[in-house]
Amino acid sequence: xxxxxxxxxxxxxxxxxxxxxxxxxxxxxxxxxxxxxxxxxxxxxxxxxxxxxxxxxxxxxxxxxxxxxxxxxxxxxxxxxxxxxxxxxxxxxxxxxxxxxxxxxxxxxxxxxxxxxxxxxxxxxxxxxxxxxxxxxxxxxxxxxxxxxxxxxxxxxxxxxxxxxxxxxxxxxxxxxxxxxxxxxxxxxxxxxxxxxxxxxxxxxxxxxxxxxxxxxxxxxxxxxxxxxxxxxxxxxxxxxxxxxxxxxxxxxxxxxxxxxxxxxxxxxxxxxxxxxxxxxxxxxxxxxxxxxxxxxxxxxxxxxxxxxxxxxxxxxxxxxxxxxxxxxxxxxxxxxxxxxxxxxxxxxxxxxxxxxxxxxxxxxxxxxxxxxxxxxxxxxxxxxxxxxxxxxxxxxxxxxxxxxxxxxxxxxxxxxxxxxxxxxxxxxxxxxxxxxxxxxxxxxxxxxxxxxxxxxxxxxxxx
Ligand code: UD1
Numbered sequence: 001x002x003x004x005x006x007x008x009x010x011x012x013x014x015x016x017x018x019x020x021x022x023x024x025x026x027x028x029x030x031x032x033x034x035x036x037x038x039x040x041x042x043x044x045x046x047x048x049x050x051x052x053x054x055x056x057x058x059x060x061x062x063x064x065x066x067x068x069x070x071x072x073x074x075x076x077x078x079x080x081x082x083x084x085x086x087x088x089x090x091x092x093x094x095x096x097x098x099x100x101x102x103x104x105x106x107x108x109x110x111x112x113x114x115x116x117x118x119x120x121x122x123x124x125x126x127x128x129x130x131x132x133x134x135x136x137x138x139x140x141x142x143x144x145x146x147x148x149x150x151x152x153x154x155x156x157x158x159x160x161x162x163x164x165x166x167x168x169x170x171x172x173x174x175x176x177x178x179x180x181x182x183x184x185x186x187x188x189x190x191x192x193x194x195x196x197x198x199x200x201x202x203x204x205x206x207x208x209x210x211x212x213x214x215x216x217x218x219x220x221x222x223x224x225x226x227x228x229x230x231x232x233x234x235x236x237x238x239x240x241x242x243x244x245x246x247x248x249x250x251x252x253x254x255x256x257x258x259x260x261x262x263x264x265x266x267x268x269x270x271x272x273x274x275x276x277x278x279x280x281x282x283x284x285x286x287x288x289x290x291x292x293x294x295x296x297x298x299x300x301x302x303x304x305x306x307x308x309x310x311x312x313x314x315x316x317x318x319x320x321x322x323x324x325x326x327x328x329x330x331x332x333x334x335x336x337x338x339x340x341x342x343x344x345x346x347x348x349x350x351x352x353x354x355x356x357x358x359x360x361x362x363x364x365x366x367x368x369x370x371x372x373x374x375x376x377x378x379x380x381x382x383x384x385x386x387x388x389x390x391x392x393x394x395x396x397x398x399x400x401x402x403x404x405x406x407x408x409x410x411x412x413x414x415x416x417x418x419x420x421x422x423x424x425x426x427x428x429x430x431x432x433x434x435x436x437x438x439x440x441x442x443x444x445x446x447x448x449x450x451x452x453x454x455x456x457x458x459x460x461x462x463x464x
Contacts, residue, residue, distance in 0.1 A: 026415040026429055028406035029438035030388055033311075034273040036435050038264050040280045041067035041426035042091065043257040045115070046219040049193045050254055051075045052119035053220055054095040055084070055126060056200055057227050059249035066093045067257065067426040070419065074109055078116045081106045082123070097126075104131040107164075111135060117145060117166075118190050121198035124157060124168050128175025132166045143354070147184050147191035154180040155195075155202055179204030179243055187212040187237065187324045193220050200229040202243035211239045214325040215284045219255045226250040256305075258284040259331045260425060263400050265289075267432065268309030269297045270339050270408045275435055278306045287328040291336065294318055295343055317345030317382055322353050334360045334401035340380050341369035342408060347380040360398035363391045367405050367413065385410055393417035396424045403428060407437055416444070 042065035051072070054061040066072060066088070076086050076093075083101025087094045103123055110116045114135040123130040134145065145166070149159050152168055155177040159168045170177055179202050184191055192212040197220070199206035211217070213235055221234030227247035233239045261280035268275040269292060282289060282301060289307075292299060295318050298310035317340060322330040330353040340347040341364055351357045361371040361378050366389045370381040388411035393399035399421035406413030415421075418441070421428060432439050 023444055024418055024441050025444050026403065026406075026418060026421075027440050027442055028388070028403065028409075028413045028415065030386070030407050030409040030411065030413055032271070032407075032436070032438055034267060034271050034275050034407075034432070034435040034437055037276040037278060038431050038435055039278050040256040040261045040264070041065070042254045043067075043216055043219065044069055044071060044259070044424050045189070045214075045216040046254040047072050048075050048113075048115035049118055049216065049220050050223045050252070051079060051093070051095065052115070052122050053197055053223055055079070055082070055097045055100060055119060055122035056197060056224065056229075057247040057249065058098045059096070059247075061095045061097075061227070061249065062251040063093045063095065063223075064091060064251070064253040065256075066091050066254065069422065069424060069426055071113055071115070071423045074113045075116055078105055078109045078113070078119065081109065100126055103127045103129045105133065107133040114143065114190070117148070118194045118197070120148065120166065120168060121152065121194035121196070124152060124170065125177055125198045125201040128170040130166075130168045132168070134161065134164050134166055145190075147186070147188050148194045151180075151182045151184070151191060151195040151208075152177075152198060154182050155198060155206065156180070174203075177202040177243075179206040179241075181207045181209070183209045184211060186210070189214050189217060189324075192217050192239070196221060196231065196234075196239060196241060197224070199241035199243060200224050200231070200247065201245070202241075204243055206241045206243065208239040208241070209237065211237050212324060213237060215255055215258060215281070223250070223252045223254075226252050255284070256280050257426075258288075259329065259397070260428075261285060262288040262329075262332045263335050263404070263425070263428075264431075265292060265297075265299070265307060265309055266335050266339050266404055267407060267435070269312060269315070270342065270404050272311045272313060274308065274310050276302065276306060276308045278303075280305055280307060282307060286326060288332050288336075291318060291320060291328065295340070315339065315343040315382075317343040317347040317380070319348045319350075321350040324353065330354055330357065331397050333357065334397040335404055337361065337371070337378060337380070338364060338401040338404040338408075341367075341371065341383060341386060341405065343380075343382045345382055347382070349378040349380065351376045351378075357395070357397075359394040360401045363394065363398065363402055364405055366391050367409050369405070387411055388413040390414040390416065393420040396420045400425060400428070403432070403439075407432070407439075
């Protein structure tokens with residue numbers, strides 16, 4: 001894969017590089033129970049931002065537990081384009097950013113991957129200058145970067161947005177950002193991460209108030225601390241960073257992906273199966289576990305990092321509203337909607353983090369669900385069964401929702417638009433096969449291509 005990661009080998013069977021999603025579809029023959037054990041991969045949102053964080057260090061960084069994802073590969077391509085050396089072996093990624101050859105990130109890549117914009121904080125901290133294309137619009141909402149920009153300005157950067165490029169530089173001979181007191185209007189994950197990275201090498205103390213508290217923010221902080229950064233309070237709404245002149249080499253293992261873990265718990269629940277999900281952190285999944293228990297799913301903690309889902313016959317309806325962590329995660333909203341289509345009674349789901357993140361509802365209705373959407377609220381009436389149909393993934397988390405629904409639906413479901421799925425789930429189809437699911441990735445036929453053309457997936461959509 002030119003300019004991307006060098007993938008030497010991998011842990012799961014059949015793993016090569018991320019599969020070619022453009023020419024394939026997933027066929028699921030649903031209505032079958034799953035069984036066995038699945039191990040959760042490293043967190044996508046940690047991996048992406050920690051790769052950006054490696055730019056802060058001029059020595060070797062070894063990152064472990066890196067998931068095999070198209071987004072990780074794209075982030076690798078962004079770093080390669082900046083002149084950074086990367087080498088991947090299984091789930092280990094070695095990055096050496098001793099020399100950042102250019103401060104200008106490539107337009108074609110940054111516009112496809114929002115997380116790559118977060119590297120602006122690290123590039124600016126290292127070089128005193130950065131040119132980063134705006135990440136652009138997205139299917140799930142407008143997703144501006146004003147909080148990132150205002151925070152960098154508070155730290156002394158001059159920032160101008162011209163022709164879609166965010167040009168930032170630090171005036172003065174030393175080109176070093178200055179510590180600042182920053183209040184975020186909303187606890188944005190990306191802005192917290194951008195500003196935390198920028199502050200690690202700044203002159204003096206930075207305080208980020210109303211910071212995001214997501215586990216991936218803590219993971220980035222721990223990664224930076226492992227390189228010698230002085231950061232306190234990550235995981236609370238007040239993060240204090242005392243800038244240091246330089247960071248050193250590290251060997252760091254990223255946390256498990258809580259969204260992948262939650263998705264597998266739901267896979268067990270929606271197929272009324274018993275499965276064991278290991279390498280997860282239950283504490284990161286509290287709102288998801290609480291909702292699962294509330295609707296009648298039996299979960300047993302087998303070990304501190306293992307949850308067993310037991311078969312449940314009667315799922316009960318519930319209401320969900322998404323919030324920043326520790327509230328119910330927006331990234332689990334679509335998968336949970338798939339589960340609630342089969343619950344007894346009426347459920348209401350309100351998406352309060354992003355303004356356009358209910359597009360999976362109409363695809364779930366294709367499978368026989370009964371969902372009405374008004375604004376940011378979905379009204380569900382539980383149905384006794386779903387039935388297989390061709391469907392199209394509108395975004396990453398919606399893709400997981402459709403796979404879950406396909407596992408439960410009677411007959412064959414064909415899932416199109418797999419590029420969304422492969423961005424954020426480490427070989428989901430292979431892991432489900434290992435659990436006994438009747439799921440296979442096959443080449444798209446002429447009929448499949450016709451389906452995509454008719455439904456239309458023309459928008460450029462970037463990853464969450
Ligand atoms: C991250 C996650 C994504 C998750 C989201 C919310 C990554 C790579 N992605 O996205 O999976 O769904 O957190 O948990 O980590 N906002 C502004 N101005 C800004 C920045 C954000 O108004 O400058 C708004 C957004 O439009 C959105 C809300 O803040 O409505 C939350 O977005 P944010 O937390 O920034 O999400 P991301 O970091 O993009």
